[in-house]
Amino acid sequence: MSIDKNTVARIANLARIRLTEDEQNAMTREFQAILGWIDQLQEVNTDDIPPLTSVVEVTLPLRDDKVADGGYPEDVLANAPKQAAGFFVVPKVIE
Amino acid sequence: MTANKNLQDNLIRGETGDWEIVIGMEVHAQVLSESKLFSSAATAFGAEPNAQVSFVDAAMPGMLPVINKKCVEQAVRTGLGINAKINLHSVFDRKNYFYADLPSGYQISQFKDPIVGKGQIELDMPDGSTRTIGITRLHLEQDAGKSMHDQSPTESYIDLNRSGVALMEIVSEPDLRSSEEAGLYLKKLRTILRYLGTCDGNMDEGSMRADVNVSVRKPGDPLGTRCEIKNVNSMRFVVQAVEYEARRQIEIIEGGGVIKQETRLFDNAKGETRSMRSKEEAHDYRYFPDPDLLPLILDEAWVNHIKATLPELPDDRKNRYIKDFGLTSYDAGVLVAEKDTAVYFENAAKGREGKLAANWVMGELFGALNKENKTISESPVSADALGGLLDLIMNGTISGRTAKEVFEEMYASGKPAAKIVEEKGLQQVSDVGELEKAIDDVIAQNPDKVAEYRGGKDKLFGFFVGQVMKNTGGKANPGVVNDLLKKKLAG
Numbered sequence: 001m002s003i004d005k006n007t008v009a010r011i012a013n014l015a016r017i018r019l020t021e022d023e024q025n026a027m028t029r030e031f032q033a034i035l036g037w038i039d040q041l042q043e044v045n046t047d048d049i050p051p052l053t054s055v056v057e058v059t060l061p062l063r064d065d066k067v068a069d070g071g072y073p074e075d076v077l078a079n080a081p082k083q084a085a086g087f088f089v090v091p092k093v094i095e
Numbered sequence: 096m097t098a099n100k101n102l103q104d105n106l107i108r109g110e111t112g113d114w115e116i117v118i119g120m121e122v123h124a125q126v127l128s129e130s131k132l133f134s135s136a137a138t139a140f141g142a143e144p145n146a147q148v149s150f151v152d153a154a155m156p157g158m159l160p161v162i163n164k165k166c167v168e169q170a171v172r173t174g175l176g177i178n179a180k181i182n183l184h185s186v187f188d189r190k191n192y193f194y195a196d197l198p199s200g201y202q203i204s205q206f207k208d209p210i211v212g213k214g215q216i217e218l219d220m221p222d223g224s225t226r227t228i229g230i231t232r233l234h235l236e237q238d239a240g241k242s243m244h245d246q247s248p249t250e251s252y253i254d255l256n257r258s259g260v261a262l263m264e265i266v267s268e269p270d271l272r273s274s275e276e277a278g279l280y281l282k283k284l285r286t287i288l289r290y291l292g293t294c295d296g297n298m299d300e301g302s303m304r305a306d307v308n309v310s311v312r313k314p315g316d317p318l319g320t321r322c323e324i325k326n327v328n329s330m331r332f333v334v335q336a337v338e339y340e341a342r343r344q345i346e347i348i349e350g351g352g353v354i355k356q357e358t359r360l361f362d363n364a365k366g367e368t369r370s371m372r373s374k375e376e377a378h379d380y381r382y383f384p385d386p387d388l389l390p391l392i393l394d395e396a397w398v399n400h401i402k403a404t405l406p407e408l409p410d411d412r413k414n415r416y417i418k419d420f421g422l423t424s425y426d427a428g429v430l431v432a433e434k435d436t437a438v439y440f441e442n443a444a445k446g447r448e449g450k451l452a453a454n455w456v457m458g459e460l461f462g463a464l465n466k467e468n469k470t471i472s473e474s475p476v477s478a479d480a481l482g483g484l485l486d487l488i489m490n491g492t493i494s495g496r497t498a499k500e501v502f503e504e505m506y507a508s509g510k511p512a513a514k515i516v517e518e519k520g521l522q523q524v525s526d527v528g529e530l531e532k533a534i535d536d537v538i539a540q541n542p543d544k545v546a547e548y549r550g551g552k553d554k555l556f557g558f559f560v561g562q563v564m565k566n567t568g569g570k571a572n573p574g575v576v577n578d579l580l581k582k583k584l585a586g
Contacts, residue, residue, distance in 0.1 A: 063161045068135040069136045086145055088145045091251070
């Protein structure tokens with residue numbers, strides 16, 4: 001699998017990262033190298049082998065349904081560039 | 096609009112022939128739990144802005160999600176309630192997109208391996224029949240925060256209280272064929288969720304929201320291109336949105352155009368759907384397994400335990416009403432639709448005639464409640480009190496007609512039926528001697544009518560019954576009057 005500069009530009013846009021022309025070129029080369037390595041891994045036959053999600057034998061811990069957090073709106077809002085009446089205030093977003 | 100609807104076969108008549116609507120629904124149902132899916136902040140509705148937000152929900156760096164066992168249980172319970180396969184192994188993925196009410200830049204959801212697989216639910220059709228609708232899957236995911244756009248012309252206000260609350264996304268197969276079926280599907284799903292206690296089903300508060308996928312095709316053709324109508328928030332709007340969207344699509348195709356797959360929103364005020372005109376790219380979610388969460392492994396014994404503790408579900412209850420109370424499928428369906436109604440009916444019907452109780456609940460009681468926009472739990476007449484009235488009808492103390500009068504009084508004053516009957520002297524007259532006298536009077540007063548009746552005008556029988564009723568102030572026992580009248584008039 002190969003990757004071109006347009007794909008890199010699109011991914012950067014989706015991730016909200018601005019890349020210069022030079023950075024796009026560099027990133028394209030890096031992606032290609034990574035994907036080349038993945039291609040190499042693809043040569044191993046993994047039919048009938050379930051995906052490995054973790055190398056440690058632990059299961060997802062479940063917590064009890066108790067309210068034990070929240071209730072500190074001032075802390076949640078502390079870093080907000082702008083706030084009003086307990087809300088975060090952001091530039092208008094409406095579709 | 097040239098397209099007309101044929102209610103018989105659900106097809107829409109267009110200029111080029113009949114069209115079939117194909118609908119699939121994605122319903123987001125808020126899980127009933129005290130705390131959120133991956134944090135211990137509260138879920139209660141209506142709190143002060145950002146008061147129920149943990150650092151996990153606000154996506155502060157370094158915060159890690161820990162899953163709520165109750166939410167998992169609720170998803171399993173719902174899966175069992177819709178006869179679905181429970182997947183003992185499921186995986187949480189990140190669905191990546193940017194929006195102001197999604198602080199982490201991704202929603203934790205389930206993509207490839209949902210917790211619940213294929214299932215089905217039965218729709219109760221108005222003609223008493225049922226129709227099976229396939230469920231594709233149910234998965235757990237986080238809700239986003241809430242944006243408010245009307246506080247300022249240039250800014251949006253964000254409240255993260257809802258951020259991280261657990262949702263079940265329930266996806267149906269494209270099995271629905273009309274706006275009515277879409278409405279019935281949503282209603283039935285809500286009934287099941289409420290019986291299970293896994294979602295409160297309050298569409299006004301946004302606890303249940305539907306995305307409706309609509310396409311049209313000529314019957315027998317492959318599926319057409321669909322449009323997704325987002326966030327339709329009431330039964331009525333679902334019906335309206337489907338109607339509008341189907342007609343829009345038919346007009347485009349018949350005008351030589353092509354349907355573009357897109358997301359649309361429903362404008363409640365105008366009753367129309369509109370393109371959301373979002374960039375195509377916005378829908379590239381780049382799903383991948385969330386590295387913060389291991390796969391969710393369920394113990395089969397636990398699932399079986401949940402199964403064993405499921406409450407009686409609406410379909411079972413409906414079948415029981417048909418079998419034990421002799422109700423029609425339609426009546427049983429109406430009574431079980433709301434659990435409160437079902438409980439009320441059962442209390443009123445216990446040890447009495449089921450059909451009579453059903454008629455009174457669905458007739459007089461619903462009528463009176465609807466007039467005042469009251470729910471059954473707000474009824475001034477309790478189930479026991481209505482049962483008391485039914486007893487008086489069943490043992491012949493009062494006639495059905497008098498009972499309606501007594502009911503009105505019960506509804507207004509809250510007094511028990513027996514007391515009202517006693518106070519107003521409404522006891523039915525069944526005494527043969529007394530009724531014979533009343534009948535003799537009527538016969539004596541109407542010699543011409545008697546002659547006509549005896550001459551073959553059978554229809555006049557009703558007139559005599561009416562006169563006897565009138566002369567006895569409506570208290571005569573109609574059965575006894577009928578018998579006596581027949582004998583006397585026969586001469």
